[in-house]
Amino acid sequence: MKLFAAILALASANPACRRVCSMNYDPVCGSDGKTYSNSCELKMLSDCAGLPIDMFHKGECEEACSRLPVPMMYMPYCGSNGVTYSNKFEYNALIEHNCIPRTVTVTEGTC
Numbered sequence: 001m002k003l004f005a006a007i008l009a010l011a012s013a014n015p016a017c018r019r020v021c022s023m024n025y026d027p028v029c030g031s032d033g034k035t036y037s038n039s040c041e042l043k044m045l046s047d048c049a050g051l052p053i054d055m056f057h058k059g060e061c062e063e064a065c066s067r068l069p070v071p072m073m074y075m076p077y078c079g080s081n082g083v084t085y086s087n088k089f090e091y092n093a094l095i096e097h098n099c100i101p102r103t104v105t106v107t108e109g110t111c
Contacts, residue, residue: 016047029061051082065099
């Protein structure tokens with residue numbers, strides 16, 4: 001219930017959160033490594049949350065990107081795309097496998 005109230009408060013405070021997108025499935029991969037239903041949904045969520053998420057490419061993000069072998073240690077890095085990476089190894093693996101744009105940079109710490 002608290003989550004719903006928070007979303008409702010955010011939506012009423014930010015007009016970008018009230019954007020209506022079509023229901024057609026024309027997937028795009030965001031610069032945050034997530035697949036969005038269409039470019040409208042990506043833009044709406046990016047603007048609503050105030051995150052710098054751009055379209056990385058048309059089509060779904062590679063499923064393999066979510067299963068890259070990286071050390072299981074938490075030493076967070078904040079990406080310029082608003083995503084917190086578990087560690088520098090995860091960030092480097094995502095860049096190396098073209099899962100996120102090479103223009104994404106990181107700084108130590110959480111976003």
